[in-house]
Amino acid sequence: MASIRFSLLVLVIAYLLNAVLSFPPIKLQEDPAVTKFRTYLRFETVQPNPQAGYEQAIPWLREYAEELGLDFHYLDIPDPSDFALWMTWNGSDPSLKSVLLNSHMDVVAAEPEKWNHHPFEAFKDENGNIFARGAHDMKSPTIAQLEAIRRLKASGFQPLRNIHLSVMPDEENGGRKGMIPFLETNEFKNLNIGIDIDEGSSVGDETTMNIVYAEKAAWQFNITARGAAAHASTLPEYTAAQRLQVVIDKIFAYRKSELQRLETSNVTFDELTSVNLARLGGGIGDNIIPNEVWAFFDMRIFLTQTWNFTDVENMLLNITEAAQLGSSPNEVTLNFTAKPLYTGKTVVDDSNVWWTAVQETCGELNLTCSPKVMSGVTDARPVRHLNISAFGINPFPNQLSTAHQDNEVMNEANFLKGIGRYAAFIQKFASLPGNLHP
DSSP states (O other), rough: OOHHHHHHHHHHHHHHHHHHSOOOOOOOOOHHHHHHHHHHHTTTBBBTOOHHHHHHHHHHHHHHHHHHOEEEEEEETTTTTTTEEEEEEOOOTTTSOEEEEEEEEOOOOOOGGGGSOOTOEEETTTTOEEEEEETTTTHHHHHHHHHHHHHHTTOOOOOOOOEEEEEEGGGGTTTTTTTHTTSSSSHHHOOOOOEEEOOOOSSSSSSEEEEEEEEEEEEEEEEEEEOOOOETTSSSSSOOHHHHHHHHHHHHHHHHHHHHHHHHOOOGGGSSSSSEEEEEEEOOTTEOOOSEEEEEEEEEEBBBBBHHHHHHHHHHHHHHHHHOOOOOOTSEEEEEOOOOOOOOOOSSSOHHHHHHHHHHHHHHHOEEEEEESSSOOOHHHHHHHTTTTEEEEEEOSSOOOOOTEEEOOHHHHHHHHHHHHHHHHHHHHHHHOOOOOO
Protein backbone atom coordinates (compact mmCIF):
# COMPACT_ATOMS: atom_id res chain seq x y z
CA MET A 1 0.00 0.00 0.00
CA ALA A 2 2.80 2.37 0.90
CA SER A 3 4.53 1.67 -2.40
CA ILE A 4 1.34 2.50 -4.31
CA ARG A 5 1.00 5.81 -2.46
CA PHE A 6 4.65 6.60 -3.17
CA SER A 7 4.17 5.83 -6.87
CA LEU A 8 1.11 8.08 -7.02
CA LEU A 9 3.04 10.87 -5.31
CA VAL A 10 5.84 10.54 -7.85
CA LEU A 11 3.32 10.71 -10.69
CA VAL A 12 1.66 13.82 -9.22
CA ILE A 13 5.01 15.57 -8.77
CA ALA A 14 6.04 14.64 -12.30
CA TYR A 15 2.73 16.00 -13.66
CA LEU A 16 3.08 19.27 -11.76
CA LEU A 17 6.69 19.73 -12.90
CA ASN A 18 5.69 19.13 -16.51
CA ALA A 19 2.82 21.60 -16.21
CA VAL A 20 5.08 24.29 -14.73
CA LEU A 21 7.75 23.77 -17.35
CA SER A 22 5.10 23.97 -20.10
CA PHE A 23 4.14 27.54 -19.18
CA PRO A 24 6.02 30.36 -20.95
CA PRO A 25 8.58 32.13 -18.77
CA ILE A 26 7.17 34.85 -16.56
CA LYS A 27 7.96 38.31 -17.91
CA LEU A 28 8.44 41.31 -15.73
CA GLN A 29 5.69 43.87 -16.24
CA GLU A 30 6.67 46.61 -18.67
CA ASP A 31 7.10 50.07 -17.18
CA PRO A 32 3.93 52.09 -18.01
CA ALA A 33 6.10 54.89 -19.43
CA VAL A 34 7.58 52.43 -21.94
CA THR A 35 4.10 51.21 -22.85
CA LYS A 36 3.04 54.82 -23.51
CA PHE A 37 6.14 55.31 -25.64
CA ARG A 38 5.51 52.22 -27.74
CA THR A 39 1.86 53.18 -28.24
CA TYR A 40 2.86 56.63 -29.50
CA LEU A 41 5.39 55.09 -31.89
CA ARG A 42 2.63 53.10 -33.61
CA PHE A 43 0.88 56.21 -34.93
CA GLU A 44 2.04 56.59 -38.54
CA THR A 45 2.67 60.32 -38.55
CA VAL A 46 4.84 60.05 -41.64
CA GLN A 47 5.84 62.92 -43.89
CA PRO A 48 4.81 63.91 -46.50
CA ASN A 49 1.29 62.73 -45.65
CA PRO A 50 1.04 62.48 -41.85
CA GLN A 51 -2.62 63.52 -41.46
CA ALA A 52 -4.05 60.04 -40.92
CA GLY A 53 -1.55 59.48 -38.13
CA TYR A 54 -2.33 62.88 -36.61
CA GLU A 55 -6.02 61.99 -36.45
CA GLN A 56 -5.05 59.16 -34.10
CA ALA A 57 -2.22 60.82 -32.22
CA ILE A 58 -3.89 64.13 -31.32
CA PRO A 59 -6.88 62.66 -29.40
CA TRP A 60 -4.47 60.28 -27.67
CA LEU A 61 -2.27 63.20 -26.57
CA ARG A 62 -5.36 65.07 -25.39
CA GLU A 63 -6.30 62.12 -23.16
CA TYR A 64 -2.69 61.93 -21.96
CA ALA A 65 -2.81 65.61 -20.96
CA GLU A 66 -6.09 65.12 -19.10
CA GLU A 67 -4.62 62.11 -17.30
CA LEU A 68 -1.75 64.31 -16.06
CA GLY A 69 -3.96 67.29 -15.22
CA LEU A 70 -2.50 69.50 -17.96
CA ASP A 71 -4.41 72.07 -19.97
CA PHE A 72 -4.60 71.03 -23.61
CA HIS A 73 -4.47 73.60 -26.43
CA TYR A 74 -4.94 73.12 -30.17
CA LEU A 75 -4.61 75.95 -32.67
CA ASP A 76 -5.53 75.73 -36.34
CA ILE A 77 -3.12 77.67 -38.54
CA PRO A 78 -5.17 78.20 -41.74
CA ASP A 79 -2.25 79.59 -43.70
CA PRO A 80 -0.20 77.48 -44.42
CA SER A 81 -2.82 74.94 -43.37
CA ASP A 82 -1.53 73.14 -40.32
CA PHE A 83 -1.65 73.43 -36.54
CA ALA A 84 0.10 73.92 -33.23
CA LEU A 85 -0.50 71.77 -30.16
CA TRP A 86 0.65 72.41 -26.60
CA MET A 87 -0.11 71.42 -23.01
CA THR A 88 0.33 73.59 -19.94
CA TRP A 89 1.19 73.01 -16.29
CA ASN A 90 0.37 76.30 -14.61
CA GLY A 91 2.94 77.72 -12.21
CA SER A 92 2.28 79.71 -9.08
CA ASP A 93 3.51 82.96 -10.69
CA PRO A 94 2.36 83.03 -14.33
CA SER A 95 3.71 86.58 -14.73
CA LEU A 96 7.25 85.16 -14.95
CA LYS A 97 8.83 83.97 -18.17
CA SER A 98 7.71 80.41 -18.84
CA VAL A 99 9.48 77.17 -19.78
CA LEU A 100 8.80 75.57 -23.18
CA LEU A 101 9.49 71.88 -23.80
CA ASN A 102 9.28 71.36 -27.55
CA SER A 103 9.24 68.22 -29.67
CA HIS A 104 7.64 67.15 -32.93
CA MET A 105 5.28 64.33 -33.86
CA ASP A 106 6.09 64.03 -37.57
CA VAL A 107 8.63 61.45 -38.71
CA VAL A 108 10.43 60.71 -41.95
CA ALA A 109 9.40 57.87 -44.23
CA ALA A 110 10.59 54.29 -43.71
CA GLU A 111 10.87 51.33 -46.08
CA PRO A 112 9.53 48.30 -44.16
CA GLU A 113 11.37 45.77 -46.34
CA LYS A 114 14.70 47.22 -45.17
CA TRP A 115 13.86 46.86 -41.46
CA ASN A 116 14.21 43.77 -39.29
CA HIS A 117 10.79 44.59 -37.81
CA HIS A 118 8.00 46.74 -39.19
CA PRO A 119 8.88 50.41 -38.50
CA PHE A 120 5.52 51.08 -36.83
CA GLU A 121 5.27 47.88 -34.80
CA ALA A 122 7.43 49.27 -31.97
CA PHE A 123 8.93 45.82 -31.54
CA LYS A 124 10.96 45.31 -28.35
CA ASP A 125 13.63 42.62 -28.22
CA GLU A 126 14.93 40.70 -25.19
CA ASN A 127 17.51 43.42 -24.52
CA GLY A 128 14.90 46.15 -24.31
CA ASN A 129 15.71 47.66 -27.69
CA ILE A 130 12.61 49.26 -29.20
CA PHE A 131 12.68 49.49 -33.00
CA ALA A 132 10.43 52.05 -34.67
CA ARG A 133 10.49 55.11 -36.87
CA GLY A 134 10.56 58.04 -34.46
CA ALA A 135 12.11 56.02 -31.62
CA HIS A 136 15.02 58.45 -31.65
CA ASP A 137 13.73 61.35 -33.75
CA MET A 138 11.66 62.53 -32.01
CA LYS A 139 8.87 60.72 -30.19
CA SER A 140 11.03 59.63 -27.27
CA PRO A 141 11.45 63.20 -25.91
CA THR A 142 7.70 63.85 -26.08
CA ILE A 143 6.83 60.89 -23.86
CA ALA A 144 9.87 61.33 -21.61
CA GLN A 145 8.90 64.96 -20.99
CA LEU A 146 5.31 64.00 -20.16
CA GLU A 147 6.49 61.23 -17.85
CA ALA A 148 8.95 63.62 -16.20
CA ILE A 149 5.99 65.88 -15.43
CA ARG A 150 4.14 62.89 -14.02
CA ARG A 151 7.07 62.18 -11.66
CA LEU A 152 7.32 65.81 -10.58
CA LYS A 153 3.60 65.98 -9.86
CA ALA A 154 3.78 62.73 -7.88
CA SER A 155 6.64 64.16 -5.81
CA GLY A 156 4.51 67.16 -4.82
CA PHE A 157 6.56 69.66 -6.81
CA GLN A 158 4.77 72.89 -7.68
CA PRO A 159 6.39 74.97 -10.45
CA LEU A 160 6.92 78.67 -9.95
CA ARG A 161 6.80 79.30 -13.69
CA ASN A 162 4.33 78.01 -16.25
CA ILE A 163 5.53 74.95 -18.14
CA HIS A 164 4.35 74.47 -21.72
CA LEU A 165 4.91 71.27 -23.67
CA SER A 166 4.47 71.75 -27.43
CA VAL A 167 4.30 68.97 -30.01
CA MET A 168 4.74 70.37 -33.51
CA PRO A 169 3.60 68.86 -36.83
CA ASP A 170 6.14 69.92 -39.42
CA GLU A 171 9.72 69.88 -38.10
CA GLU A 172 10.93 67.39 -40.69
CA ASN A 173 9.91 69.87 -43.41
CA GLY A 174 11.70 72.76 -41.74
CA GLY A 175 8.81 73.98 -39.58
CA ARG A 176 7.27 75.99 -42.40
CA LYS A 177 3.77 74.73 -41.51
CA GLY A 178 4.37 74.39 -37.79
CA MET A 179 6.74 76.29 -35.55
CA ILE A 180 7.50 79.17 -37.93
CA PRO A 181 3.88 80.35 -38.40
CA PHE A 182 3.07 79.52 -34.77
CA LEU A 183 5.73 81.99 -33.61
CA GLU A 184 3.84 84.77 -35.38
CA THR A 185 0.57 84.19 -33.52
CA ASN A 186 -0.72 86.00 -30.46
CA GLU A 187 -1.19 82.60 -28.83
CA PHE A 188 2.55 82.01 -28.89
CA LYS A 189 3.35 85.52 -27.69
CA ASN A 190 0.97 85.03 -24.76
CA LEU A 191 2.94 81.96 -23.67
CA ASN A 192 5.68 84.42 -22.58
CA ILE A 193 8.51 81.96 -23.23
CA GLY A 194 11.84 82.48 -21.45
CA ILE A 195 13.57 79.25 -22.43
CA ASP A 196 12.97 76.55 -25.02
CA ILE A 197 14.25 73.01 -24.43
CA ASP A 198 14.35 71.39 -27.84
CA GLU A 199 15.84 68.59 -29.90
CA GLY A 200 19.37 67.70 -28.87
CA SER A 201 22.43 65.76 -29.93
CA SER A 202 22.94 62.18 -28.77
CA VAL A 203 25.96 60.76 -26.98
CA GLY A 204 27.24 57.23 -26.51
CA ASP A 205 28.09 57.22 -22.80
CA GLU A 206 26.70 57.88 -19.32
CA THR A 207 28.66 60.90 -18.17
CA THR A 208 28.51 63.51 -20.95
CA MET A 209 25.76 65.52 -22.58
CA ASN A 210 25.88 67.89 -25.53
CA ILE A 211 23.97 71.13 -25.08
CA VAL A 212 23.03 72.52 -28.49
CA TYR A 213 23.08 76.32 -28.46
CA ALA A 214 23.18 77.04 -32.21
CA GLU A 215 22.58 75.43 -35.57
CA LYS A 216 24.16 75.74 -38.96
CA ALA A 217 22.11 77.46 -41.64
CA ALA A 218 20.64 74.83 -43.97
CA TRP A 219 20.70 75.92 -47.61
CA GLN A 220 19.31 73.66 -50.31
CA PHE A 221 19.65 74.43 -53.98
CA ASN A 222 19.31 72.98 -57.44
CA ILE A 223 21.83 73.64 -60.22
CA THR A 224 20.56 72.92 -63.73
CA ALA A 225 22.85 72.65 -66.76
CA ARG A 226 21.74 72.75 -70.40
CA GLY A 227 23.27 71.81 -73.71
CA ALA A 228 22.41 70.60 -77.18
CA ALA A 229 20.32 67.45 -77.38
CA ALA A 230 21.76 64.98 -79.89
CA HIS A 231 22.15 61.34 -80.82
CA ALA A 232 24.41 59.52 -78.35
CA SER A 233 26.75 58.53 -81.18
CA THR A 234 27.75 62.17 -81.84
CA LEU A 235 30.27 64.45 -80.09
CA PRO A 236 28.81 67.93 -79.43
CA GLU A 237 31.36 70.43 -78.19
CA TYR A 238 29.47 71.23 -74.99
CA THR A 239 26.85 69.01 -73.39
CA ALA A 240 24.68 69.62 -70.37
CA ALA A 241 26.52 66.85 -68.53
CA GLN A 242 29.91 68.48 -69.18
CA ARG A 243 28.68 71.72 -67.68
CA LEU A 244 27.19 69.96 -64.67
CA GLN A 245 30.44 68.06 -64.16
CA VAL A 246 32.25 71.38 -63.71
CA VAL A 247 29.72 72.29 -60.99
CA ILE A 248 30.07 68.98 -59.19
CA ASP A 249 33.88 69.00 -59.39
CA LYS A 250 34.14 72.51 -57.95
CA ILE A 251 31.64 71.89 -55.16
CA PHE A 252 33.37 68.65 -54.24
CA ALA A 253 36.73 70.47 -54.24
CA TYR A 254 35.30 72.91 -51.69
CA ARG A 255 33.93 69.96 -49.69
CA LYS A 256 37.41 68.38 -49.66
CA SER A 257 38.99 71.64 -48.48
CA GLU A 258 36.62 71.71 -45.50
CA LEU A 259 37.52 68.13 -44.57
CA GLN A 260 41.22 68.99 -44.80
CA ARG A 261 40.71 71.70 -42.17
CA LEU A 262 40.16 68.91 -39.64
CA GLU A 263 43.73 67.76 -40.29
CA THR A 264 45.51 71.09 -40.59
CA SER A 265 43.84 73.38 -38.05
CA ASN A 266 42.38 73.23 -34.58
CA VAL A 267 38.73 72.92 -35.58
CA THR A 268 35.95 70.41 -34.97
CA PHE A 269 33.25 69.17 -37.32
CA ASP A 270 30.89 71.67 -35.68
CA GLU A 271 32.98 74.46 -37.20
CA LEU A 272 32.89 73.16 -40.77
CA THR A 273 30.50 73.95 -43.60
CA SER A 274 29.22 70.73 -45.12
CA VAL A 275 27.87 70.30 -48.65
CA ASN A 276 26.57 67.10 -50.19
CA LEU A 277 24.98 66.00 -53.44
CA ALA A 278 21.54 64.72 -52.50
CA ARG A 279 19.83 64.05 -55.86
CA LEU A 280 20.85 63.87 -59.51
CA GLY A 281 18.64 63.72 -62.59
CA GLY A 282 18.09 64.24 -66.30
CA GLY A 283 17.77 62.48 -69.63
CA ILE A 284 14.88 60.84 -71.48
CA GLY A 285 16.48 57.89 -73.28
CA ASP A 286 19.43 55.52 -73.37
CA ASN A 287 20.77 56.77 -76.71
CA ILE A 288 19.96 60.49 -76.43
CA ILE A 289 22.32 63.15 -75.13
CA PRO A 290 20.05 65.13 -72.77
CA ASN A 291 19.58 68.82 -73.23
CA GLU A 292 19.18 69.27 -69.47
CA VAL A 293 20.60 67.63 -66.33
CA TRP A 294 20.48 68.78 -62.75
CA ALA A 295 21.96 68.23 -59.29
CA PHE A 296 20.40 69.03 -55.94
CA PHE A 297 22.68 69.94 -53.02
CA ASP A 298 22.29 70.25 -49.26
CA MET A 299 24.64 72.70 -47.53
CA ARG A 300 24.98 73.34 -43.79
CA ILE A 301 26.76 76.66 -43.24
CA PHE A 302 28.89 77.57 -40.24
CA LEU A 303 29.43 81.33 -40.25
CA THR A 304 32.70 82.94 -39.19
CA GLN A 305 34.08 86.47 -39.21
CA THR A 306 35.51 85.81 -42.67
CA TRP A 307 32.75 83.56 -44.07
CA ASN A 308 29.23 85.02 -44.26
CA PHE A 309 26.09 84.37 -46.30
CA THR A 310 27.20 86.77 -49.06
CA ASP A 311 30.48 84.87 -49.38
CA VAL A 312 28.61 81.57 -49.71
CA GLU A 313 26.25 82.85 -52.37
CA ASN A 314 29.08 84.48 -54.33
CA MET A 315 31.00 81.19 -54.29
CA LEU A 316 28.02 79.35 -55.75
CA LEU A 317 27.41 82.02 -58.38
CA ASN A 318 31.07 81.88 -59.41
CA ILE A 319 30.82 78.11 -59.75
CA THR A 320 27.79 78.36 -62.03
CA GLU A 321 29.55 81.05 -64.09
CA ALA A 322 32.63 78.87 -64.52
CA ALA A 323 30.42 76.00 -65.69
CA GLN A 324 28.83 77.99 -68.56
CA LEU A 325 31.49 76.74 -71.05
CA GLY A 326 31.34 78.62 -74.31
CA SER A 327 29.61 81.84 -75.26
CA SER A 328 25.97 80.92 -74.68
CA PRO A 329 24.62 82.62 -71.51
CA ASN A 330 22.30 81.09 -68.92
CA GLU A 331 23.27 77.51 -69.72
CA VAL A 332 23.79 76.87 -66.00
CA THR A 333 21.32 78.25 -63.45
CA LEU A 334 21.18 78.23 -59.66
CA ASN A 335 17.85 78.04 -57.83
CA PHE A 336 17.45 77.93 -54.05
CA THR A 337 14.69 75.88 -52.43
CA ALA A 338 15.79 76.86 -48.91
CA LYS A 339 17.94 79.84 -48.04
CA PRO A 340 17.47 81.03 -44.45
CA LEU A 341 19.59 84.07 -43.67
CA TYR A 342 19.83 83.46 -39.95
CA THR A 343 21.04 80.74 -37.62
CA GLY A 344 20.70 82.26 -34.17
CA LYS A 345 22.96 81.53 -31.24
CA THR A 346 22.00 81.31 -27.59
CA VAL A 347 24.49 82.92 -25.24
CA VAL A 348 26.48 80.30 -23.33
CA ASP A 349 28.20 82.24 -20.58
CA ASP A 350 27.41 83.49 -17.07
CA SER A 351 25.45 86.46 -18.44
CA ASN A 352 22.64 84.03 -19.37
CA VAL A 353 20.87 82.76 -16.25
CA TRP A 354 19.33 79.91 -18.25
CA TRP A 355 22.80 78.68 -19.24
CA THR A 356 23.86 78.88 -15.61
CA ALA A 357 20.81 76.78 -14.70
CA VAL A 358 21.79 74.23 -17.35
CA GLN A 359 25.30 73.94 -15.94
CA GLU A 360 24.04 73.65 -12.35
CA THR A 361 21.66 70.84 -13.34
CA CYS A 362 24.44 69.03 -15.20
CA GLY A 363 26.57 69.25 -12.06
CA GLU A 364 23.78 67.83 -9.91
CA LEU A 365 23.44 64.94 -12.37
CA ASN A 366 27.23 64.39 -12.41
CA LEU A 367 27.31 65.14 -16.13
CA THR A 368 29.89 67.00 -18.17
CA CYS A 369 27.89 69.26 -20.47
CA SER A 370 29.51 70.97 -23.44
CA PRO A 371 28.04 73.56 -25.81
CA LYS A 372 27.56 72.24 -29.33
CA VAL A 373 26.59 73.57 -32.75
CA MET A 374 24.13 71.23 -34.47
CA SER A 375 24.32 70.46 -38.17
CA GLY A 376 20.67 69.41 -38.37
CA VAL A 377 17.80 71.87 -38.53
CA THR A 378 15.31 71.87 -35.65
CA ASP A 379 12.35 73.96 -34.49
CA ALA A 380 14.69 75.75 -32.08
CA ARG A 381 16.26 77.71 -34.93
CA PRO A 382 13.37 80.19 -35.49
CA VAL A 383 12.85 80.41 -31.71
CA ARG A 384 16.43 81.60 -31.25
CA HIS A 385 15.79 84.19 -33.95
CA LEU A 386 13.33 85.82 -31.51
CA ASN A 387 16.17 86.17 -28.96
CA ILE A 388 14.67 83.44 -26.79
CA SER A 389 17.23 81.15 -25.17
CA ALA A 390 16.94 77.70 -26.74
CA PHE A 391 18.97 74.63 -25.83
CA GLY A 392 18.90 71.24 -27.50
CA ILE A 393 19.03 68.59 -24.77
CA ASN A 394 19.04 64.85 -25.43
CA PRO A 395 18.77 63.19 -21.99
CA PHE A 396 19.12 59.56 -23.10
CA PRO A 397 22.54 58.08 -22.23
CA ASN A 398 24.44 55.41 -24.17
CA GLN A 399 22.35 56.14 -27.23
CA LEU A 400 24.12 56.99 -30.47
CA SER A 401 21.82 58.50 -33.06
CA THR A 402 19.92 56.25 -35.45
CA ALA A 403 17.67 59.11 -36.62
CA HIS A 404 16.42 58.65 -40.21
CA GLN A 405 18.16 55.27 -40.43
CA ASP A 406 16.72 51.82 -41.01
CA ASN A 407 16.07 50.00 -37.71
CA GLU A 408 15.89 53.25 -35.74
CA VAL A 409 16.10 52.24 -32.09
CA MET A 410 15.80 53.38 -28.48
CA ASN A 411 16.71 51.18 -25.53
CA GLU A 412 14.06 51.16 -22.79
CA ALA A 413 16.61 51.43 -19.94
CA ASN A 414 18.16 54.51 -21.55
CA PHE A 415 14.70 55.92 -22.19
CA LEU A 416 13.75 55.56 -18.51
CA LYS A 417 16.99 57.22 -17.40
CA GLY A 418 16.19 60.11 -19.70
CA ILE A 419 12.91 60.71 -17.88
CA GLY A 420 14.76 61.34 -14.62
CA ARG A 421 17.18 63.71 -16.32
CA TYR A 422 14.36 65.66 -17.94
CA ALA A 423 12.67 65.95 -14.55
CA ALA A 424 15.82 67.50 -13.06
CA PHE A 425 16.11 70.11 -15.84
CA ILE A 426 12.41 70.96 -15.76
CA GLN A 427 12.43 71.39 -11.99
CA LYS A 428 15.47 73.66 -12.16
CA PHE A 429 14.08 75.91 -14.90
CA ALA A 430 10.57 76.10 -13.46
CA SER A 431 11.96 77.07 -10.04
CA LEU A 432 14.25 79.87 -11.23
CA PRO A 433 13.39 82.90 -9.03
CA GLY A 434 11.93 86.00 -10.59
CA ASN A 435 14.75 88.18 -9.26
CA LEU A 436 17.17 86.27 -11.51
CA HIS A 437 14.98 86.47 -14.60
CA PRO A 438 11.55 88.10 -15.00
